[in-house]
Amino acid sequence: MPMEEIQTICICGAGTMGSGIAQVAAQAGFRTIQYDVQTNMLDKSKAAIAASVQQLVAKQKLTAEAAQAVQDRLRFTNNIADCKADVVIEAIVEKPAVKLALFQQLAAVNNAQCIFTSNTSSLSITELQEQVVHPERFAGMHFFNPATHMKLVEVVKGKQTAQYVVDTLYALANTMGKVPVHCNDAPGFIVNHIARPYYLEAMRLVESGAATMEQVDAVMEATGFKMGPFKLMDLIGLDINYSVSEIVWEALGKPDRLTPAAMQKTKVDAGELGRKTGKGFYEY
Known part of the structure; x- marks a missing residue:
């Protein structure tokens, strides 16, 4: 499907x-x-998007009319039959079996032109597409958190992904105001592969x-990073992570050199997951 038809x-x-x-x-x-x-997640999402859009109005980045138009374009549903679209972006739990079950359902309700994408940050697009109905129309479209602010989007091509699909997704990301980058399927794609040493060495x-969390974050922020590794992990x-x-x-x-850190596993096992739980490496 060409970009202009989406x-x-x-x-x-x-x-x-x-x-x-x-949003x-x-x-x-x-x-x-x-x-x-x-449905409770949909209610939370609806409220969060409304609040975010109103903040843009307050900052004069959106007019009230434009904000209302954004709200009018949104529909929230818990019925898979409503998920008929030109492009589908999956952003659920990072469990292959759960994702694949969803894509099977989505394939059943969509037409032969629909493009299916996963926002997975690390699962293999090639391995996922081996078990979907239309592998040539399946690719990765990896946004970064918070998606409303972060510009980068990795457009990931699996071994069976058609070239027109990645070209369309690249153009779509541009239309969304993002900065897309093409990458072939590989562990962690580009960003998460490069970022592992950043987090793990910290x-x-x-x-x-050798140092405290606060010292590490302060040093990295002083060198130009917007956020130190511990603050960033708490945000993600x-x-x-x-x-x-x-x-x-x-x-x-x-x-x-890439062995996951024990101190992070301890936090995860304790349910201290960062900002979303009120406590991670820091308290919020």
């Missing part, structure tokens, strides 16, 4: 990432469907007693 986008998953992507799509002028099996420094979610570390580590043959 009118409706469906985002599956109403968590923080899914909500952000839905981005609606602000870019697309009819936007947000799907989640949990935690090793603290585990060894320690559970998500740890899961990515495990996936990349295992996909690369478990090299010692």
Whole structure:
């Protein structure tokens, strides 16, 4: 499907990432469907998007009329039959079996032109597409948190992804006001592969007693990073960040240098996941 024919986008998953992507799509002028099996998650997403849009009005970045238009373009549903769109962006839990079950349902309700994408941050697009109905129309479209602010989008091509699909998604990301980058499927894609040493070395420094979390964050921020590694992990979610570390580590043959950090696992096991739980490496 060429970019100019895309009118409706469906985002599956109403968590923080899914909500952000839905707002981005609606602000870019697309009819936007947000799907989640949990109605309470949809209610939270609807409220969060409304609050975010109103903040833009207050900052004079959107007019009241434009804000209302964004709201009017959004539809929230827990019925999979409503998920008929030109492009589907999946942003649910990082479990292959759950994602694949969803894509089977989505394939059954969509036409032969629909493009299916996953916002996965680390799972193999090639391995996922081996088990979907239309592998040539399946690709990765990886946004970064918070999706409303972060410009980068990784457009990930699996081995069976048709070239027109990645070209269309690249153009779509541009239309959404993002900065897309093409990448072939690889463990962690580009950003999460490069970022593993950033997080892991920071935690090793603290585990060894060479520095405190506060010192590490302060030094990195003083060198130009907007956020130190510990603050960034808290923002992303320690559970998500740890899961990515495990996936990349295992996909690369478990090299010692990329071994997931014990201090992060302790936090995850304790349910201290960062900003979303009120406590991670820091308290909020």
